[in-house]
Amino acid sequence: GKLIQSMSAIYRNKIANGEWRLSIFRKLQERNVSEVTGYESYTPAVERTSWVKRGCM
Amino acid sequence: MADDREVLREVWEGRLPVAFSLSSDEVSVMEQPEPYYLLVPRQSYLTLVTDKVQKHFKTYTDPDKVGEVWFEYEGQPLKWHIPIGVLFDLYSFSSTLPWKITLHFQNFPDEELLGCRSKEAIESHFMACVKEADCLKHRSQVINGMQKKDHKQLWMGLQNDKFDQFWAINRRLMEHTGDEPFRNIPFRIYQVDKSYIQSLFRPVTDDGEPLTLGDLLKENLPDIIPKIDACVTQVIIQGVEPPLDTPIQWLSEHLSHPDNFLHICVLHETDDR
Numbered sequence: 001g002k003l004i005q006s007m008s009a010i011y012r013n014k015i016a017n018g019e020w021r022l023s024i025f026r027k028l029q030e031r032n033v034s035e036v037t038g039y040e041s042y043t044p045a046v047e048r049t050s051w052v053k054r055g056c057m
Numbered sequence: 058m059a060d061d062r063e064v065l066r067e068v069w070e071g072r073l074p075v076a077f078s079l080s081s082d083e084v085s086v087m088e089q090p091e092p093y094y095l096l097v098p099r100q101s102y103l104t105l106v107t108d109k110v111q112k113h114f115k116t117y118t119d120p121d122k123v124g125e126v127w128f129e130y131e132g133q134p135l136k137w138h139i140p141i142g143v144l145f146d147l148y149s150f151s152s153t154l155p156w157k158i159t160l161h162f163q164n165f166p167d168e169e170l171l172g173c174r175s176k177e178a179i180e181s182h183f184m185a186c187v188k189e190a191d192c193l194k195h196r197s198q199v200i201n202g203m204q205k206k207d208h209k210q211l212w213m214g215l216q217n218d219k220f221d222q223f224w225a226i227n228r229r230l231m232e233h234t235g236d237e238p239f240r241n242i243p244f245r246i247y248q249v250d251k252s253y254i255q256s257l258f259r260p261v262t263d264d265g266e267p268l269t270l271g272d273l274l275k276e277n278l279p280d281i282i283p284k285i286d287a288c289v290t291q292v293i294i295q296g297v298e299p300p301l302d303t304p305i306q307w308l309s310e311h312l313s314h315p316d317n318f319l320h321i322c323v324l325h326e327t328d329d330r
Contacts, residue, residue, distance in 0.1 A: 015238075015267050015304040016060075016307065018302070019300070020304075021061070021064075023300050024299050024303065025064055028068060028296075028297055031296045031297055032072070035154065035296070036072050039155065041094075042095055044096050045107070048217075
């Protein structure tokens with residue numbers, strides 16, 4: 001059981017960390033800046049403001 | 058499971074600025090209407106987020122000729138059932154923003170596009186993809202263990218752009234029993250003017266070593282690596298070029314679209330884009 005557990009931990013570590021992770025994260029951030037900067041005035045296709053309508057009977 | 062919330066957030070936050078125009082030969086008034094500018098979620102579907110655009114342009118076209126709406130980019134009809142970000146990466150990657158899309162109400166190209174008469178059609182397609190993906194990952198065990206309300210919450214999370222609502226359910230679809238990787242990776246590889254590629258691909262070797270994006274590409278497109286090295290081919294997922302040594306299991310967990318598929322665009326220098 002312990003051996004399996006430690007193998008799992010090694011596997012998780014292998015696929016959860018690496019230079020590729022930081023590279024992808026930075027590229028996603030850059031993507032979000034470059035694709036939205038200058039277009040903030042555009043109408044959002046999906047309104048995110050959440051509000052609850054309350055009424056009394 | 059997908060536990061890198063920072064990455065998941067960045068993926069979810071993807072937006073594209075789009076300038077929609079009504080096809081000039083469908084304008085029934087004296088002047089061509091101005092484009093309609095919209096910021097659309099990369100993860101969503103064109104026919105799901107364009108109600109405002111359709112309503113706006115309908116007033117400029119002959120009501121007797123209004124049929125099913127469809128979208129086109131430089132002569133290329135856009136498939137509504139492919140996520141918006143994938144369509145952009147495939148046909149317009151690196152082009153100048155805003156993305157210029159033409160809207161049509163006439164001459165629906167039914168040989169090229171699936172019909173989409175209602176939001177229910179999009180929901181059905183979306184859920185079919187999620188189910189197929191779970192069949193590949195977990196032999197359908199997770200999706201079949203969910204209730205109808207969970208399926209609905211996934212859909213509503215996507216439709217209303219609610220990250221927490223969506224991921225509260227989707228995290229279960231990204232889990233694997235006892236730290237076992239997925240049985241197979243749900244993925245599709247797109248290239249301009251070609252059918253997409255989908256095959257069975259396990260994320261680990263028989264010895265349990267993690268396989269990478271490069272391994273998946275080599276298996277499905279054997280001559281691709283020299284082309285990438287020569288910078289004549291680019292591989293784009295979610296609008297970025299991931300390193301080829303990225304474990305494919307991690308990519309599947311974090312960069313898949315809400316339909317649970319990893320959509321991979323392979324762009325060649327020779328593509329007419």
